[in-house]
Amino acid sequence: xxxxxxxxxxxDTNNLSxxxxxxxxxQFLVGTYDRLMVTPDRKQISRCLYLAHQIQNACKHHESGIxxxxxxxxxxxxxxxxxLMAGVxxxxxxxxxxxxxxxxxxxxCASLTQDIAMLDLxxxxxxxxxxxxxxxxxxxxxKHATTGRSILVKAGVKDALWLNAVEQHHERLDGSxxxxxxxxEDISLGAKVxxxxxxxxxxxRPRGDRGIKTPKYAIKEVFLQRGEQLDVTLVKNLIDILxxxxxxxxxxxxxxxxxxxxxxxxxxxxxxxxxxxxxxGQLLPSAQTxxxxxxxxxxxxxxxxxxxxxxxxxxxxxxxTIPEDKKHGVKGN
Amino acid sequence: xxxxxLTPLLQLNIRVIDDQHQQLIDMINQTQDILNxxxxxxxxxxxxxxLRELTxxxxxxxxxxxxxxxxxxxKNHKSQHDISAQKTFDFDGAALMDDPSAAxxxxxxxxxxxxxxxxxxxxxxxxxREKGAE
Ligand SMILES: [Fe+2]
Ligand SMILES: [Fe+2]
Numbered sequence: 001x002x003x004x005x006x007x008x009x010x011x012d013t014n015n016l017s018x019x020x021x022x023x024x025x026x027q028f029l030v031g032t033y034d035r036l037m038v039t040p041d042r043k044q045i046s047r048c049l050y051l052a053h054q055i056q057n058a059c060k061h062h063e064s065g066i067x068x069x070x071x072x073x074x075x076x077x078x079x080x081x082x083x084l085m086a087g088v089x090x091x092x093x094x095x096x097x098x099x100x101x102x103x104x105x106x107x108x109c110a111s112l113t114q115d116i117a118m119l120d121l122x123x124x125x126x127x128x129x130x131x132x133x134x135x136x137x138x139x140x141x142x143k144h145a146t147t148g149r150s151i152l153v154k155a156g157v158k159d160a161l162w163l164n165a166v167e168q169h170h171e172r173l174d175g176s177x178x179x180x181x182x183x184x185e186d187i188s189l190g191a192k193v194x195x196x197x198x199x200x201x202x203x204x205r206p207r208g209d210r211g212i213k214t215p216k217y218a219i220k221e222v223f224l225q226r227g228e229q230l231d232v233t234l235v236k237n238l239i240d241i242l243x244x245x246x247x248x249x250x251x252x253x254x255x256x257x258x259x260x261x262x263x264x265x266x267x268x269x270x271x272x273x274x275x276x277x278x279x280x281g282q283l284l285p286s287a288q289t290x291x292x293x294x295x296x297x298x299x300x301x302x303x304x305x306x307x308x309x310x311x312x313x314x315x316x317x318x319x320x321t322i323p324e325d326k327k328h329g330v331k332g333n
Numbered sequence: 334x335x336x337x338x339l340t341p342l343l344q345l346n347i348r349v350i351d352d353q354h355q356q357l358i359d360m361i362n363q364t365q366d367i368l369n370x371x372x373x374x375x376x377x378x379x380x381x382x383x384l385r386e387l388t389x390x391x392x393x394x395x396x397x398x399x400x401x402x403x404x405x406x407x408k409n410h411k412s413q414h415d416i417s418a419q420k421t422f423d424f425d426g427a428a429l430m431d432d433p434s435a436a437x438x439x440x441x442x443x444x445x446x447x448x449x450x451x452x453x454x455x456x457x458x459x460x461x462r463e464k465g466a467e
Contacts, residue, residue, distance in 0.1 A: 220422040223389060227396060227411055236393045244385050254375045254430070269382035298378050301426040 015321035018062065018069035019312070024324070025051065026078050029112060033080070033119055040155035052087065052108035056101065058322055059091045064247045064263040065319030071204060071215065071248025072260065072315065074305070082201045086111035089197035089238065096237040097193065103161055107190045110165035111197060117147035142178050145170050165190035169198055172229040184231075192231045196222065196238055199230070215246045216302045245271045250305055253290060254298040255279060258306060262318050265292070271299065274318045277306060287318050336362045343451060345458035347398075347466055353391040354451070360384060361443045368436055377429045377436055384443065388421045399457060402464040410453050417446045 016024065028051055036044040058066055070085040087108040094104035118141060133141070149167040157163060168191030171177035173184040203218035213221070219239060226235040243264035245251055251271075252258055256279030261271040274287040290297040337358045345351055360380050367376050392414040399407040420442055428435040 216422070220419070223418060223422075224415055226393070227407075232393055232396055232400070236389065239389055244382065244389075252427070254378065269379075269386045295373070295375050295379070298375050299382060299426075300378055300430060 013323045013325055016324050017316040017321055018065040018319045019073075019316055021058065021062075021322045021324070022066070022069045022073060022081075022084065023075075023078075025054065025084055026080060029080050029083065032112075033116070036113075036116065036151070036155065037119065040151055042156045045152075045155050045157055048109045048112055049105065051112060052105050055084070055087050055108050056091050056105055059088060062320065062322050063088075063092065065322070067242070067246065068248035068260065068262065068319060070201075071246060072305075073205075082198070082205050083112050083114065085201035085205070086114070086194065086197040089201060089241070090193055092241045093193045093197060093234060093237055096241070097189065097234065099189070099193075103190070106159050106162040107165055107193060109157075110162045110169070110190060111194055113148065113152060113162075114166050114169050114194060114198060115144060115148065116151050116166075117144040146179050161188070161190050164188040165194045167191075169194045171195070173231065174228045176229070192234055196230050196234050199225070200238060200242075214302050214304075215242070215249045216244070219244065219246070243271055244269055245299055245302065247271075250303050252300045252303050253292070253296075254300055255296045257288075257290070257297075258303065259287070259290065260315065260318070262289070273297070273299065276311065276314055277308075281306075283308065283311075283314070287314055336365070345454055347458050347461055349394055350391075350398075350454065350458065353387065353394065354447070354454075356387055357384075357391075357443065357447050360387075361440070361447065364436070364440045364443060368440065374429050374436065377439055378426050381424060381426050381429065381439060384421055384446075388418050388446075392418060395454070395457065398461055398466060402461055402466060404457060404460055406456070410450075410457060413450050413453055417450065421446065 028047070032044055032047040032051065035047070066088055067085075070081060070088065073081050075081075090107045090111045091104050094107050099107065145167050149163050152163060152166060165188060167179070168182060168187050171180065171182040171187045171191060172195070173187070173192075175181045175183045200218050200222050203213045203221060204215055219242065222230065222235055222238060226232045241264075243261070245261045245264075247261050247263060249261045250258065251261060251273055253273065253275070257275040258277040258281070259273045259275035262274040263272040265271040270291070270293040273290045273292055275290050276284060276287055278284055292299050339351065339355050339358055343354065343358075345354070360383065364377065364380055366372075367374075367380075392411075396407065396411055396414070398404075399410065404410070424439065424442060425435070429439065
């Protein structure tokens, strides 16, 4: 940002677009992982708590914008976008499940550190691996929940909610999960919430050996796993939060316009859409808000991301900026 | 075709379930109406969007009740729900705009959604009422 310098003397806050906000959070997360790998100690745990706190705060007023930015994110270097999205969903799901703010904070920390034991495997191999997982990779993956807990304990985490959520986030209600095949009543609430957030977030982000899924597909899949695998009420809550057309989803309207869902809307089947392309596929000078309850603006269906450069500016203008304290703001890596 | 009604035969006497079935019946009648009068197909897309939402709400509602009262046939009933849910999610909304036969597919989806599970629902409702649900 070239004009940052000029503003600095007048104000102690930066205003970040939702995309820049996600980018700064991602940088901070990467820095935290790097440090955790070298020296797992309290300092890194404080960084997790700090990041979780920022996520929780931003969710208060910028829920839709952040969800949209995470959904629309296609930056290849953002390889831990799943953790951030899971963190946001944990905060929102935790709120619906009436968890206290401090419990939710620990749950966000759990989503940020859920795969701490397989960071290497995640970034260097899986993302580029086009073939199915090997036997030894599978074994390694099945151990990551337990190993993750140990790493966190070593770093000084004592909160049972955080530790249990990490250790149990692959357990499933019917006992089919790992590492311990726990059943419904033995799985902590935090782990049940994290499981749903993780499954959804993993499906909507691109990954080497599994193609990207549209939010519509991801919502269907999560819904079909309710009952046997995932808690029915929590699944319903997730769909209530996201809507059938979640923020950041590309949609086509009845009048032929193309846009992104900017907010879920008051009634779930009628999201608010910001139109970006007109009915002949031309980029509009600025985004136009459409109420999809109006007949000609009905959402026809979700569509793939249009192949166009320079969508960044128009998309950034859709959601309000997020103020960030410069002194205590995120210092990247 | 005459409009469908929530006849005593279809009524299960569990308020929340009956209300949701009524919403589905309204959608069936609306769809029939749109077809009869060859109205703007956009209205069909709106119905499909509402159907997706109702599907999630209704199946969740029934399954939570069945779980609460430990209904022994929950698993089988849920798999019936899954079939309808899958069809509802997979229905091609865009086709409604330009393919007249898609409207008939929507109508038959709505009808089968209701009719395939309402007999299962009757069994379930009988059990739930005996356990005190209303
Ligand atoms: Fe049913
Ligand atoms: Fe039913």
